[in-house]
Amino acid sequence: xxxxxxxxxxxxxxxxxxxxxxxxxxxxxxxxxxxxxxxxxxxxxxxxxxxxxxxxxxxxxxxxxxxxxxxxxxxxxxxxxxxxxxxxxxxxxxxxxxxxxxxxxxxxxxxxxxxxxxxxxxxxxxxxxxxxxxxxxxxxxxxxxxxxxxxxxxxxxxxxxxxxxxxxxxxxxxxxxxxxxxxxxxxxxxxxxxxxxxxxxxxxxxxxxxxxxxxxxxxxxxxxxxxxxxxxxxxxxxxxxxxxxxxxxxxxxxxxxxxxxxxxxxxxxxxxxxxxxxxxxxxxxxxxxxxxxxxxxxxxxxxxxxxxxxxxxxxxxxxxxxxxxxxxxxxxxxxxxxxxxxxxxxxxxxxxxxxxxxxxxxxxxxxxxxxxxxxxxxxxxxxxxxxxxxxxxxxxxxxxxxxxxxxxxxxxxxxxxxxxxxxxxxxxxxxxxxxxxxxxxxxxxxxxxxxxxxxxxxxxxxxxxxxxxxxxxxxxxxxxxxxxxxxxxxxxxxxxxxxxxxxxxxxxxxxxxxxxxxxxxxxxxxxxxxxxxxxxxxxxxxxxxxxxxxxxxxxxxxxxxxxxxxxxxxxxxxxxxxxxxxxxxxxxxxxxxxxxxxxxxxxxxxxxxxxxxxxxxxxxxxxxxxxxxxxxxxxxxxxxxxxxxxxxxxxxxxxxxxxxxxxxxxxxxxxxxxxxxxxxxxxxxxxxxxxxxxxxxxxxxxxxxxxxxxxxxxxxxxxxxxxxxxxxxxxxxxxx
Numbered sequence: 001x002x003x004x005x006x007x008x009x010x011x012x013x014x015x016x017x018x019x020x021x022x023x024x025x026x027x028x029x030x031x032x033x034x035x036x037x038x039x040x041x042x043x044x045x046x047x048x049x050x051x052x053x054x055x056x057x058x059x060x061x062x063x064x065x066x067x068x069x070x071x072x073x074x075x076x077x078x079x080x081x082x083x084x085x086x087x088x089x090x091x092x093x094x095x096x097x098x099x100x101x102x103x104x105x106x107x108x109x110x111x112x113x114x115x116x117x118x119x120x121x122x123x124x125x126x127x128x129x130x131x132x133x134x135x136x137x138x139x140x141x142x143x144x145x146x147x148x149x150x151x152x153x154x155x156x157x158x159x160x161x162x163x164x165x166x167x168x169x170x171x172x173x174x175x176x177x178x179x180x181x182x183x184x185x186x187x188x189x190x191x192x193x194x195x196x197x198x199x200x201x202x203x204x205x206x207x208x209x210x211x212x213x214x215x216x217x218x219x220x221x222x223x224x225x226x227x228x229x230x231x232x233x234x235x236x237x238x239x240x241x242x243x244x245x246x247x248x249x250x251x252x253x254x255x256x257x258x259x260x261x262x263x264x265x266x267x268x269x270x271x272x273x274x275x276x277x278x279x280x281x282x283x284x285x286x287x288x289x290x291x292x293x294x295x296x297x298x299x300x301x302x303x304x305x306x307x308x309x310x311x312x313x314x315x316x317x318x319x320x321x322x323x324x325x326x327x328x329x330x331x332x333x334x335x336x337x338x339x340x341x342x343x344x345x346x347x348x349x350x351x352x353x354x355x356x357x358x359x360x361x362x363x364x365x366x367x368x369x370x371x372x373x374x375x376x377x378x379x380x381x382x383x384x385x386x387x388x389x390x391x392x393x394x395x396x397x398x399x400x401x402x403x404x405x406x407x408x409x410x411x412x413x414x415x416x417x418x419x420x421x422x423x424x425x426x427x428x429x430x431x432x433x434x435x436x437x438x439x440x441x442x443x444x445x446x447x448x449x450x451x452x453x454x455x456x457x458x459x460x461x462x463x464x465x466x467x468x469x470x471x472x473x474x475x476x477x478x479x480x481x482x483x484x485x486x487x488x489x490x491x492x493x494x495x496x497x498x499x500x501x502x503x504x505x506x507x508x509x510x511x512x513x514x515x516x517x518x519x520x521x522x523x524x525x526x527x528x529x530x531x532x533x534x535x536x537x538x539x540x541x542x543x544x545x546x547x548x549x550x551x552x553x554x555x556x557x558x559x560x561x562x563x564x565x566x567x568x569x570x571x572x573x574x575x576x577x578x579x580x581x582x583x584x585x586x587x588x589x590x591x592x593x594x595x596x597x598x599x600x601x602x603x604x605x606x607x608x609x610x611x612x613x614x615x616x617x618x619x620x621x622x623x624x625x626x627x628x629x630x631x632x633x634x635x636x637x638x639x640x641x642x643x644x645x646x647x648x649x650x651x652x653x654x655x656x657x658x659x660x661x662x663x664x665x666x667x668x669x670x671x672x673x674x675x676x677x678x679x680x681x682x683x684x685x686x687x688x689x690x691x692x693x694x695x696x697x698x699x700x701x702x703x704x705x706x707x708x709x710x711x712x713x714x715x716x717x718x719x720x721x722x723x724x725x726x727x728x729x730x731x732x733x734x735x736x
Contacts, residue, residue: 047179050172053147059084059192060146060200061328061563062282065300067335068372068558074296074333075283077304079325080146081208082200084563087187090202091217095186096262097226098193100255103135107182111136111173136173139189146192146200190214195225196232197239197279204282209238211278219262220270223252238279246275287382287396295344297380299335299371302401302536303556312570328563332571334370334556339363342677343375343645346670350649350663351377353393357659359667360400361647362535363674366543368573369552372643372678374400374536390653399652401536401554407509408532409650411635412626413479415529417542418500419488420472420590424583425499426491429696430472430590430603438463440482442489444524456524458485461627465606471698473603477593479625481528488527494520496527502578503541503551505533529626529635535646542623542637543644545587548688549579586690591622595638600689603698611665612638615672619679620686623671625664632656634664636671641685643678647671 047055062078087095099106105113113134133141144150144158157165176185195205205225206214217225227248228235237245253267262270283289286300304324307313313323323329347359355377363373381394391397402408423432439452439459446456458481460466466480475483488496497520507513512531515523536554544551552575560568589599596610597620608625623638632655637646649667651657 047175050175051144051147053143053150054140054172054176057143057188057192058147059143060326062204062284063324063327063329063331065303065331065333067333067337068370069337070332070558072337073283073290074293074335075286075289075300077325078282078284079322080200081198081204081282081284082191083203083328084191084201085203085214087183087190090187090190090214091222093219093261094202094214094217094222094225095190096256096259097219097222097252098190098229099135099186100259100261101223101226101252102138102229104255104259106135106186109134111175111177112170133169134173135189136177136185137169139185139192140169140172140176142189142192142194193229194232195228196236198282207280207282209277209279211280218270218273219253219266220249220273220275223256223270224249224275227252237275237277242275286380289380294379294381295375296335296340297396298376298378298398298400299333299340299374299556301380301396301398302371302374303331303333305398305401305403306554306556310570312568329568330561332558332560334365334372334558335374336363336372336678338680339643339674339678340373340375343373343674346673347375347377347647350666350670353377353379356392356653356657357649357651358392358399359647359649359670360535360652361645361671361674362400362539363643363645363678364536364539364543364554366546366639366641366644367550367552367575369540369543369555369575370558370573371536371554371556373645373674376400397652400534402506402508402534406534406652407512408534408537409633409635409648409652409655410529410531410628411533411538411637411646411648412529412628412633413481413484414538414624414626414635414637414646415500415531416476416479416484416527417545417587417591417624418503418505419484419491419496419527420476421503421545421579421583421587422491422495422499423472423487424586424694425580426495428487428490429694430586430599430690431696431698432487433469433471433699434475434483434486436460436467436470436475436480436483436486438467438482440485442485442524444522458482458525458528469699471603472590473593473599474605476590476624477604477607479594479608484527485524488524492521493523493526497523500526500531500541503544504553505531505537505541507531529628535648538635538637538648539644539646542639542646544578545584545591546622546639546641546644547575547584548581549577549584550575551578581688582691582694585688586694588622588687589690589695591624591639592620592687594625595621595623597621601695601698609636609638609668611668612672615669616676616679619684621672621675622687625668627661627664630658631661631664632658634659634661634667636664636668638671638675640675640679641687642682643675645671645674645678647674 060080061082061084062076064076065074066072067074141158145155191201194200197208199205199208202214206212206217210221224245234240235245235248250271253270256262257264257267286297289296289300307324308317308320313320343361347361350359351357358376360376364371376399379394380396382396383394385392385394398406439457441452442456444456445454450457460481466478470480470483497516507516509532540554552573555573557571559571562568592599593604594607594609596607596613598604609623612621621638621640626635633648633650635648647667647670649659649663
C-alpha cells in the first residue's frame, strides 16, 4: 500500500526556504520566462549522468500466462499490479485530467516549476498543505522508488524529505526534459503512478475500478482516477472514502475547466454522473487461476517451477521469481484447453474430487516435449480440507509432475518398455524367443514373498494366458513377467536402468536413487516397475519412442515475450537423439500389441488394453498397461505420433492402499479418450516399420490379425453415463 503523498514538512519547508530565499529575492522581479530559464540553469543536470533507471526505466509489471491459443488467460503474476500502455491507448480526457490535477503548468516549465515550488513553501510555512512537485519530478521519484535494480535502502531514499533529495530530484527532472518530449514524460507518469487498491499505472487502474481499457474512460471516470494519485488509499472508492473520492473528482473537473480542457457545462454533466464502479480483481499466482478452472493450477505450478530453473531470467531463484512477478512478460504456455478439459473430465469420472484415490494424467507432444495437459481429481487450492483430510479435495502438491514430497507412484509393467529398448539396442531382434515359465528363479538374493531357495523368483500374473514361448511382441502384449525378467538378465539390469534415465525417468525417492546409483546391476525387479515415477515422466518417456528416439525435455511454454516485444529464447524445444530411430520403431511395433492392433508381421496375439483400438476407431496407436504388486496402482500410457498420454491410479497419501484391478479398464479408457481429443481433426499418421534386422525371424506361424484376448483375471467395469456420452460424441464427430 502506498502512503498518501505528503505535503512539504515544516522542517523541510524551513530548510528549503533558506536555500531558496536568496534565489527568490534575486529573481522575484524577473519576467516569467526569464524566471523559468534561470531556474532551469540553476538546477539543470546532465542526461548522461542520470541513473540508469531514469535513462532506461524498468518498472515492475505483471506477467500474463495464456493457454496455447494465446488468448485464454490462465493467470497473472505480480508484486505490482501494473501494465504499460502507449499514450495513444489512453483516453485524451485522462491525459488532460492528470495534468489538470497534478501540474497545470506541465507544458510550460522545463521539469521544475519554481513558481509552484515557492507557492508550496509559502503555503506550508503558513500551515497549509500543498505539494511543490511537477509531473516530471513525480515521475523521477516514482521510477527511483520502484526500480527493481536498486536496494531497499536506495528505493526508500527516493522519497526522503530532505533538501538534498529535492534538489537532486529537480536536477534529474530538468535533465529528463532536455531529452524526452512532454508526451513521453506524461506517458511514463501515467504508467507508473499509484492509483490505490493495488493498481499501479492507468491501465491497471482502469481495470481495477471500471473493468475497461484506459482508452475507454469517460470524462467522469478519468477525473476520478486523476484525483486519486494525491492520496491513493484515502481517496480510493473501493478501499477508502467514496465521498472524498467524489469531492476530489469535482476538484479535478474544476481544474480541467481552468486549463481549458473542458467547458463548465461538460464539468457539470460529469459531476452529476452517478459513480458506477465495477471492481475487478486481477488474479495473482497459481491459486488464482480463472474461475471454474482450478485444475489449471497444477500446470501453472509446474510452469512456475520450470521458470525458476531458467538462467535467462536471473542468476538465482530469487531473481527469477522477481522476473516472473515484476518483469511484465507475456507467456504463451503449451496448455491445450480442450485436451486439459477432457483429461480433467476423465480423471473425475474415475474418481471424485473427494476420493482418497486419484488419477493424475499428463499429455505430452512428441518431438517438442510440450506439455498439453496435467489433470487430477483434486482442486489446486490452499483452502482447508474437511474432516482433517490431508490433501483432498484441495491440495497444491505436484501430484502429476512430482517434486517436493511427491516421489511418484509405481507404474508396474510400463517399465518393460525400457527392458525391450535396451535389448533392441544390444542387437536382439523383436523375434528373440524364450519359453516363459510360470515362475522364474533368478540370481538375485531375496527374502519374503516370491522367493525360491533364497533367490528372487517372479511369477506371471496369469500363467494360463502368459506362460509359453514368447517373443517381444506377445511378451509385451500379454505383459509376461518372466519373459521380461529373463530378457533384462540377458542385457544387464544396469542397461535397463540407464535406458529409463536416458528417456527422462527421474528417481525422486531416496531408495530408488540409491539403488540406481549403487546397485543397478542387481535391481532385478526394475523391469516390473517397482521404482516410483510420475505420469509426466512416463508420458514423456513414451513420447521419446513416439518421436523415433528423440528425447525432448518437458516444456510448458510456446513463447515468452518481454515487455519490449523481444522474444526470450526459452520457448524452443530442447531435444536430442537418445535412441537409434530403428530401435524406437521396433519398440513401437511391439507396443501395438497391448492396445489391440497389429505389428508389421502380424505377431500380436492378445493384449491387456485392446479397448483402445475401439475407442480410437482404429487410428494407429501403441501403449502399455502396468499393475504394481497387489494392484496397489494401475497405469496405462498410450501414444500416437502426435501425442503421448499417461495416467496412474493410486492413493497419493497411502501407497499401501490398493486401488484394485477393477479400475484398470477405466484408466485405459480415460487415457484413450484424452488421446482422442488431442488428435481430433489432425491427419492420421502411421508408425514407420522397423528394419528386418530388428524384426528378426519369427519362429511360429503368423496368427490371425486381431484376436480379442485379455487376462482372464482382468475385471471389466461398465463405463459410467458420462463416459458413454463422451464416446457417443466422439463417434458422431468422426462421422461428421
